[in-house]
Amino acid sequence: MPQTIVESKTKTTIIGFDQPFCVIGERINPTGRKALAAQLEAGDFCTVEKDALEQVACGAAMLDVNAGVVFHSNPNPNETEPPLMRKMIRMIQEIVDVPLCIDSSVPDALEAGLEVCGGRPLVNSITGEEERLEAILPLIKKYNVPVVAISNDDTGISEDPEVRFQVARRIVERAADFGISAHDIIVDPLAMPVGAVPTACLQVFELVRRLRRELGVNTTCGASNVSFGLPNRQGLTAAFLPIAIASGMTSAIMNPIRDQEMEAVRAADLLCNNDANAAVWIKANKPATTVTAKGRRRRRAG
Amino acid sequence: MPQTIVESKTKTTIIGFDQPFCVIGERINPTGRKALAAQLEAGDFCTVEKDALEQVACGAAMLDVNAGVVFHSNPNPNETEPPLMRKMIRMIQEIVDVPLCIDSSVPDALEAGLEVCGGRPLVNSITGEEERLEAILPLIKKYNVPVVAISNDDTGISEDPEVRFQVARRIVERAADFGISAHDIIVDPLAMPVGAVPTACLQVFELVRRLRRELGVNTTCGASNVSFGLPNRQGLTAAFLPIAIASGMTSAIMNPIRDQEMEAVRAADLLCNNDANAAVWIKANKPATTVTAKGRRRRRAG
Numbered sequence: 001m002p003q004t005i006v007e008s009k010t011k012t013t014i015i016g017f018d019q020p021f022c023v024i025g026e027r028i029n030p031t032g033r034k035a036l037a038a039q040l041e042a043g044d045f046c047t048v049e050k051d052a053l054e055q056v057a058c059g060a061a062m063l064d065v066n067a068g069v070v071f072h073s074n075p076n077p078n079e080t081e082p083p084l085m086r087k088m089i090r091m092i093q094e095i096v097d098v099p100l101c102i103d104s105s106v107p108d109a110l111e112a113g114l115e116v117c118g119g120r121p122l123v124n125s126i127t128g129e130e131e132r133l134e135a136i137l138p139l140i141k142k143y144n145v146p147v148v149a150i151s152n153d154d155t156g157i158s159e160d161p162e163v164r165f166q167v168a169r170r171i172v173e174r175a176a177d178f179g180i181s182a183h184d185i186i187v188d189p190l191a192m193p194v195g196a197v198p199t200a201c202l203q204v205f206e207l208v209r210r211l212r213r214e215l216g217v218n219t220t221c222g223a224s225n226v227s228f229g230l231p232n233r234q235g236l237t238a239a240f241l242p243i244a245i246a247s248g249m250t251s252a253i254m255n256p257i258r259d260q261e262m263e264a265v266r267a268a269d270l271l272c273n274n275d276a277n278a279a280v281w282i283k284a285n286k287p288a289t290t291v292t293a294k295g296r297r298r299r300r301a302g
Numbered sequence: 303m304p305q306t307i308v309e310s311k312t313k314t315t316i317i318g319f320d321q322p323f324c325v326i327g328e329r330i331n332p333t334g335r336k337a338l339a340a341q342l343e344a345g346d347f348c349t350v351e352k353d354a355l356e357q358v359a360c361g362a363a364m365l366d367v368n369a370g371v372v373f374h375s376n377p378n379p380n381e382t383e384p385p386l387m388r389k390m391i392r393m394i395q396e397i398v399d400v401p402l403c404i405d406s407s408v409p410d411a412l413e414a415g416l417e418v419c420g421g422r423p424l425v426n427s428i429t430g431e432e433e434r435l436e437a438i439l440p441l442i443k444k445y446n447v448p449v450v451a452i453s454n455d456d457t458g459i460s461e462d463p464e465v466r467f468q469v470a471r472r473i474v475e476r477a478a479d480f481g482i483s484a485h486d487i488i489v490d491p492l493a494m495p496v497g498a499v500p501t502a503c504l505q506v507f508e509l510v511r512r513l514r515r516e517l518g519v520n521t522t523c524g525a526s527n528v529s530f531g532l533p534n535r536q537g538l539t540a541a542f543l544p545i546a547i548a549s550g551m552t553s554a555i556m557n558p559i560r561d562q563e564m565e566a567v568r569a570a571d572l573l574c575n576n577d578a579n580a581a582v583w584i585k586a587n588k589p590a591t592t593v594t595a596k597g598r599r600r601r602r603a604g
Contacts, residue, residue: 194572194573194580195580198575198578199575201573201574201575202573202574202575205548226573230572230580230583230584230587231583231584231587231588231589232565232583232587235565235566235569235587236569236572236573236583238540238541238566238569239540239544239565239566239569239570239573240544240569240573242541242542242544242545243544243545243547243548243570243573245545246507246545246548246549247548263534263537263541264537264540264541267537267538267540267541267542268541268545270496270532270538271496271503271504271528271538271541271542271545272503272504273500273501273503273504276500278496278497278532281532281533281534281538282532282533285532285533285534285537286533287533
């Protein structure tokens, strides 16, 4: 069974079918976060620091790091993003010990991150687009790191799951030409919003099974996509994740601060026999011990 | 695709692969409920009434009715259960309009329930035990009703899912000898506690897929069994149900009063394309409209 090995300077995480689901914290990303974007342009990393510590405390096994800010002072990300990514990666790996996921659409920012990142980070991402493959695969080979492969190509994102599967297959084949093995490719089969495409999730579940069976690759997705445009997005994601996990999905880029979704992941790990002796479940659901005014310990009702 | 049709006097519910998941309310059952048992012996049906109304209000599509009390005044259920079942069924079908599930280990209590129940109730249950098959299958045929078939037999409950599958197959074949079709058999593949059998849920998910594919039957289970002995049972059940539904399970006997589990069922219906236009999900997650002291309508934050 394929295992994708990711590492920080001190910690190894294995992504694989017989492993606990790998939660990749999505919070360190200025997209849609104006305050964070302004902070990053000003060189203020206090929110990044808080997000890093909090996500790891909530159980993230990895952290995604995205430096995609368009600076007001210089609107060219090709110039601003690489040094920002370098700073962010350096800072984050000093305060947390989980492996990182270097996330950028700017190839130079990916390389800047790879230069300073200890261990074996994950790169996010390649697609089936020719230009992207040519730019990123040599980096993946040079640094010997795993990569997220999103199953769209130069023709865009297909609504046909068969096309998305074939795009993934081509990426795996192209990577093989560079000497990169399938176990270092983590395919994102693209979960579309179920509110727009009623069969979107059924497609993803089936794609995950095929990707596992036929290509032997690990898989991931942006878990919150499926609920886009619908109310109670957490409630939907908390049902999506267990089905995805039981279908063979091995990681997701998601928000570990959300209790309901993390509980769903822990429950699915247990139900799918990836939590030996229910140890993680029992620990996460221990009644809290509180100290009363009289100094006696009391158990809160569960 | 097989459809199991259940009916009250006024309402039809279809259990099937392309239907919303059928939640069968489990609450009307004196097992382990001393106060309810005492009330039933005293002829007091106030809790039954409350449980019936509340479960339907919470979204139960059917109600299980179990009259299994051992009376202090007469410890023979063969004498006390049939008249009690008759009274309970009569009372419940006067106050709610959902189809009922007549649940007893006493064949005469099943027949008493069948005599007074309007529409097309579900009978709970047969097993592969010879005596049980001989006693109940003629009733099923006579009243032309569907039945829950639990996959254990005279040798007990097997931990081997292959054995449980073969027991289910034999029950379906025996029923066919009586002229009962597979679409009127709802197999319970027996979900064991995952705390005791780490592969219990994986077995159930695989069994549900096989039962659907190879025998063409609907399936059900006692959803809370899987979490027996573990903390935060609702959290586990809320992850179990979506996976079971995506595997093809079409109903469960469960507690509809529990929000988290019902939300998981609604979410799974939507994710599995059994909630057209997300209508049920959106309705269930509408921000509540409250009337303030000044009489203006206000939306509560979602």
